Amino acid sequence: MGYKTLCFGFSCILFAYCVYSPLPENIEEPWRVRLADTLIKMTSLLATLFENIGLMKYEGLFSIIAKMHFTKPVSDENITVIDTNFSDIPVRLYLPRRKSERQRPAVIFIHGGAFVSGSCKVSAYDDLNRWTANKLNAVVVGIDYRLAPQYPFPAALEDCIFVIKFFLQDKVLAEYGVDATRICIMGDSSGGTLAATVVQLLQNDPEYKDRIKAQALIYPGLQLIDTLLPSHREYKHGPILSREMLIKLVCLYVSEDKALLQAALRNEHMPEGSRHLFKFVNWSDFLPEKFKKNHVYTEPILGKLNGSYPALVDSRMSPSLASDSQLQSLPLTYIVTCEHDLIRDDGLMYVTRLRNVGVQVTHDHIEKGIHGAMSFTRAPVFLQLGLRMRDRYISWLEENL
Ligand SMILES: *[C@@H]1O[C@H](CO)[C@@H](O)[C@H](O)[C@H]1NC(C)=O
Ligand SMILES: *[C@@H]1O[C@H](CO)[C@@H](O)[C@H](O)[C@H]1NC(C)=O
Ligand SMILES: *[C@@H]1O[C@H](CO)[C@@H](O)[C@H](O)[C@H]1NC(C)=O
Ligand SMILES: *[C@@H]1O[C@H](CO)[C@@H](O)[C@H](O)[C@H]1NC(C)=O
Numbered sequence: 001m002g003y004k005t006l007c008f009g010f011s012c013i014l015f016a017y018c019v020y021s022p023l024p025e026n027i028e029e030p031w032r033v034r035l036a037d038t039l040i041k042m043t044s045l046l047a048t049l050f051e052n053i054g055l056m057k058y059e060g061l062f063s064i065i066a067k068m069h070f071t072k073p074v075s076d077e078n079i080t081v082i083d084t085n086f087s088d089i090p091v092r093l094y095l096p097r098r099k100s101e102r103q104r105p106a107v108i109f110i111h112g113g114a115f116v117s118g119s120c121k122v123s124a125y126d127d128l129n130r131w132t133a134n135k136l137n138a139v140v141v142g143i144d145y146r147l148a149p150q151y152p153f154p155a156a157l158e159d160c161i162f163v164i165k166f167f168l169q170d171k172v173l174a175e176y177g178v179d180a181t182r183i184c185i186m187g188d189s190s191g192g193t194l195a196a197t198v199v200q201l202l203q204n205d206p207e208y209k210d211r212i213k214a215q216a217l218i219y220p221g222l223q224l225i226d227t228l229l230p231s232h233r234e235y236k237h238g239p240i241l242s243r244e245m246l247i248k249l250v251c252l253y254v255s256e257d258k259a260l261l262q263a264a265l266r267n268e269h270m271p272e273g274s275r276h277l278f279k280f281v282n283w284s285d286f287l288p289e290k291f292k293k294n295h296v297y298t299e300p301i302l303g304k305l306n307g308s309y310p311a312l313v314d315s316r317m318s319p320s321l322a323s324d325s326q327l328q329s330l331p332l333t334y335i336v337t338c339e340h341d342l343i344r345d346d347g348l349m350y351v352t353r354l355r356n357v358g359v360q361v362t363h364d365h366i367e368k369g370i371h372g373a374m375s376f377t378r379a380p381v382f383l384q385l386g387l388r389m390r391d392r393y394i395s396w397l398e399e400n401l
C-alpha cells in the first residue's frame with residue numbers, strides 16, 4: 001500500500017470522525033473544536049495501534065507530536081528569550097527589554113501535558129509567555145521539568161520546587177530585576193496540579209511562607225482519587241480530553257503497572273483505609289448545585305488493587321487532599337474552569353474549598369469553554385475563545401500582581 005493511499009485513508013477517517021463526533025450544543029466555533037478533538041482522538045487511536053504492534057509506547061506518540069511544536073529561544077524587539085538551567089533543571093526565561101522604573105513582577109509558568117509530554121518550549125506556550133512578559137513587563141520563567149514515565153512522581157514536582165527555590169534567592173531576583181513581593185505561579189491542566197501543589201508546599205514551609213503573591217490555575221487537574229465525578233461522566237468521550245486517554249496518561253506518573261490503569265478506569269484503584277480522603281473530593285458536598293444535575297454520589301470501592309502506590313494517597317500528587325488548615329493560608333488565587341471539560345469538577349470543588357476557608361479566589365467559569373483552549377491559538381487549530389481566555393487571565397494579573 002502506497003504512502004498516498006495511506007494518507008488518503010487517514011484523511012477519510014479524519015473527515016468522518018469530524019463529521020460524526022458529537023459536541024455539546026452551546027460550544028463556540030464548533031468546527032474548529034471538532035477538528036481539535038478529532039486530531040487528538042486520532043492521535044490516541046494511532047498511539048494505541050502503535051503500542052499494540054510494539055512500535056512504541058502509548059505516550060510516545062504524544063511526546064513526538066509535542067516535540068514537533070517546540071520552538072527555539074528567539075528574542076524579539078521587546079523580549080529577550082534565553083534557555084538556561086536553574087539548579088540543573090532547564091528553564092526558559094522571558095526578559096522584557098523595556099527600561100523599567102520599578103522592579104518587575106514575575107510569573108513562573110508550569111506547562112500541562114498530563115505529566116508525560118509537553119514543554120514550556122511548545123509554540124502555544126512560547127506565545128503565551130512572550131505575551132505575558134510583554135503585557136505585564138514581567139519576567140516569565142518556564143520550567144522544563146522531567147516527564148513520566150521515565151521519571152515518575154515526584155520528579156516533576158521536585159524539579160519545579162528546585163527551580164522556584166533557586167529563583168526566589170535574593171541575588172537571583174536582583175539579577176533579573178524582580179520585585180520579590182510580586183511573584184505568581186501559574187500552571188495549566190497537569191501544570192495546574194503542579195502549581196497548586198508547589199504553592200501549598202511553599203506556603204506551609206516557614207522559610208517560604210508568603211513569598212508567593214498569587215497562583216493562577218488554568219483548568220487544573222487536582223486529584224486522581226475519584227475518577228467518576230459528574231464531569232468525568234458527562235465528558236467521558238471529550239471533547240479534547242477523554243476519560244480513558246487522560247487516565248492512561250496520568251497513571252504513568254504513578255506507575256506503568258497496567259493493573260493500576262485498569263483499576264483507575266473502574267474507579268477502584270484506591271487502597272483499603274483511604275475512605276477518609278474522599279471527604280476532600282466529595283462532590284456531593286463541594287460541587288455547586290447546578291453541576292450536580294441528576295448524578296448520584298457513589299461510595300468508592302477500595303482495596304481492589306494489588307500493590308502499593310503511596311502516590312495515590314499523597315497530597316503532592318492530588319493537591320485536593322490538603323486539609324482545610326493547609327489550604328487556609330494560600331495566596332490570592334485565580335482559577336479557570338471550563339464547562340465542557342472532563343476535569344472541570346476538580347477546579348470547581350477547589351474553588352468551594354478555598355472559599356470555605358477564606359482564601360480570596362477569582363473564579364472564571366467559561367460556559368462555552370473546552371479543556372486546553374488557551375493552547376489552541378496556532379494552526380492547525382486557532383480558537384478565538386483561547387485568546388479571550390488568555391486576555392482575561394492577563395487582565396487578572398495586571399490587576400492583582
Ligand atoms: C512589542 O511591543 C509592542 C507594544 O506592546 C507591540 O505593538 C509589538 O507588536 C511587540 N512586538 C512583538 C514582536 O511582539
Ligand atoms: C542543563 O541541565 C541539563 C539536565 O540536567 C543538562 O543536560 C544540560 O547539560 C544543562 N545545560 C547547561 C547549559 O548547563
Ligand atoms: C459524601 O457526602 C455525602 C453527603 O454529604 C455523605 O452522605 C457521604 O457519606 C460522603 N462520603 C464520603 C466518602 O465522604
Ligand atoms: C492480590 O494478591 C493476592 C496475593 O498475591 C492474591 O491472592 C489475590 O488474588 C490478588 N488479588 C487481585 C485482585 O489480583
